Amino acid sequence: MTLAAPDPVADLWALIAAFSADRSPIDFALILTHWPMFLEGLGNTLLLVLFGLSFGALIALPLAVLRWWRIPVASQLAGAFVYVFRGTPLLVQAYLIYYGLAQFEVVRDSPFWIILREPWWCCAIAFTINSAAYQVEIYRGGLDAVPRGEIEAATAIGMTPGMALRRLILPSALRRCLPMLGNESIFLLHGSAIASMLTVIDILGAGRKLNAEYYLAFEGFLAATVIYMALVWAITRVLARVERRTMRHLHPLTR
């Protein structure tokens, strides 16, 4: 005599389905059956945020140095860039890049059109520019916080300004920026939800699609909310760990 192998997954599933059908006002089974869509959304959100953060950093670092060195004109231009993109909603910036630029034939005939014609890339560009504007101020704050003594020490041992910047000041400043960069990554994740407004299926986009397909009021949004919460929780954990590691030398050695 053999007993059927217990299948906890199937049991759990049956429980959820029965609960959804009988008692709950929310159809959990429907949400769970659409997990591939939410997974695609999660992937798009993560990719877009990572893209925006890293390319934003590439733009922001030189601009921050220009601002820190107070190079005339260039510093003011960088300041204007920061002011404009921090002072306006990301949603409007993304609309401007997606719908606004596309109305000009010059843009459509240019080689950039291969990128600009894709909604995903338009989001990526908007996130990059927006995040760059915020990161400039973060890095500048980090540079300002580098103690004068460290810079003087670098000059004293004969480093050129460029060398001192690369080898000493930037690493020191970047470490100081880490907590702020962590915040920025969570803010950009929050901002990334507007990708769903540009036809991209991100986490929120998957939720909206589910709602639209089944004429649901909010179940899709609820699912998206849960995913975002889990994501932010995970990111916070990772950031805390990274921060502990890189700032180790600043903590007293009492552990």
Added chain:
Amino acid sequence: MLNRRSLFASAAALLTLLGAQAQAEGVLRVAISTGYPPFNVLNADGTFGGFDVDYALLLCERMQKTCEFTDIEWDGIIPGLLANRYDVIIASMGITEERKQQITFSNPYYQTPSTVIARADAGLTADAAGLAGRTIGVQRATGHECYIQREWGEADMRSYPTTDEAYLDLLAGRIDAVLVDSIPGQDWLASDPAHAVFAPVGGDIYDTECFGAGTGVGLRQGETELLDALNAAIQLTREDGSYVALSERYFGRDIYGQ
């Protein structure tokens, strides 16, 4: 010390005062979704216009009610109705079986087929083979989404909040074609000389499953009194000639069908 109960009471009163109004007698709250010319549009002076809006006004007049319009994103229009944000949807909504599971419909007030619009010189054919690998734009949560998923599974479908946005991307060349109702499609083609390079491809498409049996007024299930009143009002507009006059004004013909 502030009494906690009185604090709650005043908060509730404030909420009521600010925005939570009870439904006034003699008011019909109508949901529309702008960005859908010539049926639902926002005019430059902030008023709403289009065939649906004007027809809603006709119906309200016949029902001796005042129309109160709410503009809402299309994919939130049925949830909004179910959540009692308004009483009816008069926004060119096709009477499909799928929607009937959620809401109920009046008798149809117009019937038109759908059509694919693409660049005339693109050599596109409106069938599964011709659209395979092509990008085709539709409005989100419409019968057009249903039709493409069922018939042209190989096509790359892109869903927009409104058809106007799909047109913008068609113009920009981001998408190869759009699937739209034929009247808005014709209206868009005629609205600007720059649109002359585009044309309907493959003729009219009829499909009861996806596009529905005509266009009706949507309302919550179980509201039989309102349903009867709406159907009577639609009948009246047919009999007194006001429907034909309105339809002629917009389209130069009667779009009621049958």
Added chain:
Amino acid sequence: MADLWEYRWLLFIGTGRTIALGLCGLVLALAIGLATAAARIGGGGLARRLAQGYTTFIRSVPDLCMMLLLFFGGQTLLNHFGVWTGWWDYLEINAFVAGAVTIGIIFGAYMAESFRGAHGSIPRGQFEAAAAVGMTPAQTFRLITLPQLLGYALPSLGVNWMVLLKTTAMVSVLGLQDLVYFATSAGRTTRNPFAFLIAVMVIYLLMTAVSQWVLARLERRYTRGRMIRS
């Protein structure tokens, strides 16, 4: 430019509505934030935990997602609640109120953190002194904490206000006819989204600039006492 001129009144009305929405949201957020901060600092175990759960929840969900969830889910919940208690068949919450309340709920969490931070900046000795002269906790809060809290919290509240102001742009998805709603509608209709979106950017920049000016003045006023003493 001709398109912008044609729609100038809509842009004007939309701007007014955006500002009104931002200010209403700000008042609500400050009230919610103050209450939450009070619960976290001086509340009992349950109040403290609830307040902490609320701030954590809000700060981990994008504002757009939260807005849609509260607007559609909140309405459904409210309807169910009304039917369940028999208090109302339904309550109609218009888009403006829903938007302002949602913004209030979202930014209440951020304001709470600002107030909490500011509370931490008030020198401990003052509380000890208050206790020494026999003040009750309520008296300490009213006479010692509250008057100083605003001054210490102001820079951080200002930052939150700037973020809040930009968040108003998202309320257009709820169907509120604000600046972004009118601009995108007009942009679609005229097939000239660029001009309208640039106009929106300029208007937001103006609002930011005015806010900065007002905030700078406020800060100077509230920190005057501290600067003389130090």
